[in-house]
Amino acid sequence: AQSVTQPDIHITVSEGASLELRCNYSYGATPYLFWYVQSPGQGLQLLLKYFSGDTLVQGIKGFEAEFKRSQSSFNLRKPSVHWSDAAEYFCAVTGGYNKLIFGAGTRLAVHP
Amino acid sequence: EAGVAQSPRYKIIEKRQSVAFWCNPISGHATLYWYQQILGQGPKLLIQFQNNGVVDDSQLPKDRFSAERLKGVDSTLKIQPAKLEDSAVYLCASSPNRGGVYNEQFFGPGTRLTVL
Numbered sequence: 001a002q003s004v005t006q007p008d009i010h011i012t013v014s015e016g017a018s019l020e021l022r023c024n025y026s027y028g029a030t031p032y033l034f035w036y037v038q039s040p041g042q043g044l045q046l047l048l049k050y051f052s053g054d055t056l057v058q059g060i061k062g063f064e065a066e067f068k069r070s071q072s073s074f075n076l077r078k079p080s081v082h083w084s085d086a087a088e089y090f091c092a093v094t095g096g097y098n099k100l101i102f103g104a105g106t107r108l109a110v111h112p
Numbered sequence: 113e114a115g116v117a118q119s120p121r122y123k124i125i126e127k128r129q130s131v132a133f134w135c136n137p138i139s140g141h142a143t144l145y146w147y148q149q150i151l152g153q154g155p156k157l158l159i160q161f162q163n164n165g166v167v168d169d170s171q172l173p174k175d176r177f178s179a180e181r182l183k184g185v186d187s188t189l190k191i192q193p194a195k196l197e198d199s200a201v202y203l204c205a206s207s208p209n210r211g212g213v214y215n216e217q218f219f220g221p222g223t224r225l226t227v228l
């Protein structure tokens with residue numbers, strides 16, 4: 001069965017520092033992978049997605065993610081974090097019929 | 113373009129009471145989803161509609177949860193009777209049906225339910 005693991009529940013970084021959020025997936029075929037962000041009281045917003053092709057994908061708000069099939073990973077990165085990036089981040093994989101299977105999320109705190 | 117609308121935004125009830133949530137998807141979106149997001153967990157799909165038909169309700173606790181999408185537009189999710197473990201944020205999402213392998217889902221702000 002498809003599943004997503006986000007090993008880090010909480011991460012704290014300083015503003016301006018680089019960021020990497022980890023995501024590992026389990027999927028039998030070529031996965032379609034996503035990163036969403038959820039700010040307090042807001043719905044989920046799509047940051048980026050990977051379907052095929054170039055394994056380094058660019059998203060909104062300066063985020064990027066790299067698909068590594070050998071490691072079953074799809075880690076999210078940002079070179080310089082802003083205070084407004086504090087939120088919860090979810091990695092997801094499709095489970096057929098357009099269904100999304102989410103990880104448990106990583107809560108990001110940003111120190112000034 | 114208006115986003116996915118949900119109401120109410122917050123609801124507090126006592127266990128064994130009933131509650132209903134409403135969702136209005138983005139205009140023209142054929143597919144509608146209800147997710148349950150328990151604190152500390154990622155969203156979990158409860159039910160997926162394609163127009164007014166159910167595509168997937170395998171994780172819907174059918175003894176207490178029900179959902180409908182009359183006329184293939186807005187939808188209502190009901191819990192009757194509620195249990196403490198139903199405390200969660202209920203997210204509604206919609207997506208167009210343009211074929212292909214995946215159609216992006218757009219999420220509403222959610223309804224936060226607290227069961228006392």
